[in-house]
Each structure stands twice: as structure tokens, then as C-alpha cells.
Amino acid sequence: MLSVMSLPHDLDADSGMTEDEHGLRHLLQEVLDLAYQYSRDSCPAMQARDRATKEIAEALKALLRSVASSLGLEHLDLDVELGGRHGSYGPVPWVRIFSRHHAPRAHEGFYLVYLFAADGSRAYLSLMQGTSEFRAGKLRPVADSKVLVARSAEARSLLRNVAGTLVDEVDGGGIDLAWRKLSSGTESRKRIRNYEDGTVVALPYVSRKLPSDSQLLQDIVDLLPLLASLYHEPVNEHAAEATRPTGPGPYHATARAGRGVARLRQGRLLDPVVRKAIEVCAEDLAETDLRRRGWKVERVGTYNRGYDLECRHPDGHTLHVEVKGTQSLGDEVVLTPKEVRHTEPATGCEAEHALFIASEIRISHDNGVIALGGKGRWLWPWAISPDDLFPTEYAYRPPAQDEMIN
Numbered sequence: 001m002l003s004v005m006s007l008p009h010d011l012d013a014d015s016g017m018t019e020d021e022h023g024l025r026h027l028l029q030e031v032l033d034l035a036y037q038y039s040r041d042s043c044p045a046m047q048a049r050d051r052a053t054k055e056i057a058e059a060l061k062a063l064l065r066s067v068a069s070s071l072g073l074e075h076l077d078l079d080v081e082l083g084g085r086h087g088s089y090g091p092v093p094w095v096r097i098f099s100r101h102h103a104p105r106a107h108e109g110f111y112l113v114y115l116f117a118a119d120g121s122r123a124y125l126s127l128m129q130g131t132s133e134f135r136a137g138k139l140r141p142v143a144d145s146k147v148l149v150a151r152s153a154e155a156r157s158l159l160r161n162v163a164g165t166l167v168d169e170v171d172g173g174g175i176d177l178a179w180r181k182l183s184s185g186t187e188s189r190k191r192i193r194n195y196e197d198g199t200v201v202a203l204p205y206v207s208r209k210l211p212s213d214s215q216l217l218q219d220i221v222d223l224l225p226l227l228a229s230l231y232h233e234p235v236n237e238h239a240a241e242a243t244r245p246t247g248p249g250p251y252h253a254t255a256r257a258g259r260g261v262a263r264l265r266q267g268r269l270l271d272p273v274v275r276k277a278i279e280v281c282a283e284d285l286a287e288t289d290l291r292r293r294g295w296k297v298e299r300v301g302t303y304n305r306g307y308d309l310e311c312r313h314p315d316g317h318t319l320h321v322e323v324k325g326t327q328s329l330g331d332e333v334v335l336t337p338k339e340v341r342h343t344e345p346a347t348g349c350e351a352e353h354a355l356f357i358a359s360e361i362r363i364s365h366d367n368g369v370i371a372l373g374g375k376g377r378w379l380w381p382w383a384i385s386p387d388d389l390f391p392t393e394y395a396y397r398p399p400a401q402d403e404m405i406n
Contacts (some may be wrong), residue, residue: 283324
């Protein structure tokens with residue numbers, strides 16, 4: 001994985017990205033702070049918002065000049081655009097990174113975009129799609145949000161197949177731009193709602209807790225290859241809402257907390273260093289809590305038993321714990337067939353079963369790869385209902401053929 005520390009140019013020198021009042025972190029925070037002075041009409045606060053978003057755009061252009069060649073993305077002709085005005089000022093400003101070839105206008109294709117919540121509570125680095133369409137001769141928010149949700153779900157599926165995911169997988173339930181309390185008109189509220197539904201994956205940044213400039217830059221570097229994957233293998237513009245596969249066969253299943261299409265899920269990481277860091281962080285959280293409760297804990301995940309922790313209590317009880325770590329909110333996690341089978345009564349396992357989910361784990365690249373934080377949640381006892389599983393992929397074995405073509 002490319003690191004901002006390994007880029008051929010000095011990002012700080014090229015872009016003015018420092019941890020002072022000109023840094024990206026400060027600029028993002030300034031836009032969030034100005035949300036409390038929002039006005040549809042031009043005023044000092046909105047003029048200050050314009051200046052801040054323009055500086056963000058310039059910083060991102062400098063970043064692209066530094067990383068496009070290293071990532072092999074020069075052919076995409078990446079550029080930066082800022083928005084959030086439709087005649088008057090809108091409550092949710094944005095700054096997007098896009099390909100002039102694949103997404104020349106904000107209502108077309110896919111792009112990376114900073115979205116700022118209307119209440120100033122947080123910003124998102126979102127990989128999202130265009131969410132407007134021409135109707136009656138005017139550019140308006142897409143009327144059928146199911147189209148956006150389905151298209152986002154298909155894009156996520158593609159990313160899992162070709163690139164994995166390094167970020168949260170979200171839909172309208174996972175990204176909150178605080179539009180519900182706005183007094184804006186119906187079309188403005190619909191436009192913001194579409195931003196949520198049109199999001200494929202996103203990283204949240206909470207106000208007053210924004211990461212360092214170097215981490216913000218690294219997040220963009222991490223997401224750019226995912227954007228390139230969508231450009232390389234375009235998603236069907238009119239994807240139908242995902243249907244639920246049925247039938248037997250090997251598959252990876254996902255234990256769900258909800259029933260909505262494309263809810264938050266754990267995702268899979270191709271980067272083995274990041275994946276291992278998240279795994280160890282999650283197991284550390286689970287083991288610490290179990291030992292506090294009086295359990296003796298042994299880590300057995302490398303033995304491929306279908307669970308990660310084998311625990312014994314002084315009273316004689318045995319507990320098998322499956323541990324899942326994720327950068328997402330943990331509404332959905334990916335289970336292997338063996339992990340599912342181990343909890344089934346037919347296995348004859350006499351131990352108790354539990355699932356521990358460590359969500360919202362943060363990855364820092366400031367000094368190597370370090371997993372930080374995490375919120376623990378127990379499902380204990382844990383019994384999986386078939387209704388809470390759905391296949392995310394199948395293994396297919398083609399029939400043998402007499403003739404092979406070389």
C-alpha cells in the first residue's frame with residue numbers, strides 16, 4: 001500500500017499541508033464550525049466557507065499532483081471541484097475529486113468527495129455516485145432513492161471482488177448529514193438525502209476530533225485505488241435492487257443486525273498488515289474484558305477451529321469466542337462457513353458460544369500501521385438464526401470439458 005511517507009514529492013512543501021492554520025485538518029474544522037452560521041444568502045460566514053473550501057480544493061489538487069503518478073492514475077485526468085451552491089448557498093458544502101473522463105460533472109459517475117454535515121457535527125470522505133438527474137429540463141435530485149441504494153450496493157460488491165475495502169461500507173443508515181432537522185425546502189432535503197443513499201463507502205471525521213493532516217492525506221491515497229476500480233469496471237447505471245440468492249453451496253455469509261439492503265458491514269481487507277492490526281486490536285479488547293470477568297483465555301485463531309478464543313472459567317464452564325474487528329459501525333460482519341457451522345447444535349460442541357465485535361477501530365499510519373480505539377459489543381450467548389444470514393458470494397465449480405483452449 002502506498003504511504004504518504006513514501007511519495008516522491010514532499011507533500012508538505014508542495015501543498016502547504018502543515019498542522020497550522022493552513023493545514024487540511026484546520027480547513028475541514030473551519031467549514032464544520034461555520035455550519036452554525038449557515039445562511040442561504042451571502043454573508044461573512046458563507047464567504048469564509050467559500051474561502052475554506054477553495055483552500056481545501058487547492059490542497060487536494062497539490063496532493064493529486066504528488067500521488068497520481070505513484071498510483072498509476074495519470075490516465076484518469078483527476079481534478080478537484082467544490083460545490084454546495086444551487087443559486088443560493090446549500091447547507092451541505094462539498095469538495096470532490098473526480099476523473100474528467102469518467103465523472104466530468106457532479107451528477108455523473110463516481111468520485112471521492114468531502115461532505116460536511118449540515119449541523120457541523122462531522123465530515124465524511126465519501127466514495128459516492130452522482131445523485132441528480134435531468135427532469136423537465138432541470139437538474140434535480142434523483143427521484144427514486146432505491147436506484148441509488150442498489151447502485152451503491154453493486155459498487156460495494158465489485159470493490160469486494162476486485163479490491164477489498166479499507167473503509168466503512170455505508171448506505172443512508174450509516175452516513176448522517178443531519179438533514180432531517182433542516183427547515184430547507186423539499187428539494188434541498190432530498191438532495192442531501194441522496195448524498196447519503198448514493199454513498200458507496202465513507203470515512204467519518206468527528207468535529208474537534210479530526211485526524212492529523214498526514215492521516216487525512218493517507219485516507220485519500222487509500223481510497224483513490226477503489227475509485228479507480230469503479231472506473232475500470234463501471235457499475236450498471238440502472239442496477240436493479242439486489243436480490244437475495246437462495247440454494248445450497250459454499251458461501252461467505254454475513255450476520256446482520258438489520259434487514260436493509262447494503263447496511264454497514266465489516267468488509268474484507270486485501271492489505272494483510274492492516275487486516276492483522278485490526279484483528280489483534282479486536283482480540284486484545286475481547287481478552288481484556290474476559291480476564292476482567294475471571295476467564296482464562298487462549299488465542300486459537302491460527303488453528304482454524306472456527307473461533308478465535310478458547311476460554312475457561314474457574315467454575316468449570318468453557319466458552320468459545322469468535323472475534324470480529326472492523327473500522328465500520330459493526331452492523332454487519334462477515335462469517336466463514338466454518339464459523340457458522342461451529343455454532344450449530346449438530347456439531348456436538350458443549351462449550352458456550354459468543355461473538356465479540358470490536359467496531360470503529362481506527363488505523364494510524366503516522367508511525368507504521370497501528371490499530372487504535374474500538375468499541376466492544378458482546379453477543380453472549382450466541383446462536384445464529386438462518387434468517388440473519390445471507391450469502392455474499394458463491395464458489396462455483398465448472399463441469400469438466402473434453403476440449404481445452406490454450
